[in-house]
Amino acid sequence: MTLLDKLNEDMKQAMRNKEKDKLTVIRMLKAALQNEAINQGGELSADDEITVLAREMKQRRDSLSEFEKAGREDLAEKVRAEIAIVEDYSPKQLSADELEQIVKTTIEEVGATTKADFGKVMGAIMPKVKGRADGNAVNQFVKQYLS
Template identity: 40%
Template sequence: MSLKQRINDDMKAAMRAKEADRLGTIRMLLAAMKQKEVDERVELDDTMVVAIVDKLIKQRKDAAQQYEAAARADLADKEKAEITVLEAYLPQRLSADEIAAAIQAIVTELGASGPGDMGKVMGAAKQRLAGQADMGQVSAAVKAALAG
């Protein structure tokens, strides 16, 4: 079953179970997916859906940080609950050691050295690790690999 179909099935299950918060989050995800399909006139595959989920999680994390800075714990908690629902649609994430090893392999393969090659390494890393790792962690690993 495709990830897109699983999300649709989860929406129906949330409707039946009357889980309003979960249903709202899934509907927001489906709306983002539909928007991407309409804007780009494409049929989304699992990789594209994972990229959308990643983007939405990043937005929720940023919003939660801003709400916490403004002492609005109620809104921050809502954002964190949405993150929990969205994370169910991501594949298993790589550990920090696995990310570092993958980045080291990319650096060696590209012959990159020094901070000037960061863009080249990040481009390759985004292609290979999309959906498998948080890009913030990947960026930190690339900086560490190119600095040493």
């Protein structure tokens, strides 16, 4: 079952249960996936689907931080609920320990020793953790180990 199939099934269920907020998020995810398929001119691979979900998650996390900075708790709460729904469709996130281990291993593989190697390390790590870890968390671990 592809992600679009799962979204369609969940959308029908959300309609039956009259879950308006969940339905809205599912429709946004479905639209994002369909737009990406149109842009690529064909079916999306599982990797492409993860990329779209990661982009949607990042947009919501950015919105959440902006709303929190502005003191708009009403909007922040709505975005938190959206994030929880998007997480249901995203791959399981890596724990801090798993992420830390991947960062250590990649730094050794690349042979990085200084902060000047930061870009090289990030370029090697991000494909490994695509959709399973927040880029900011990866960034912090890499900076920690390269300093």
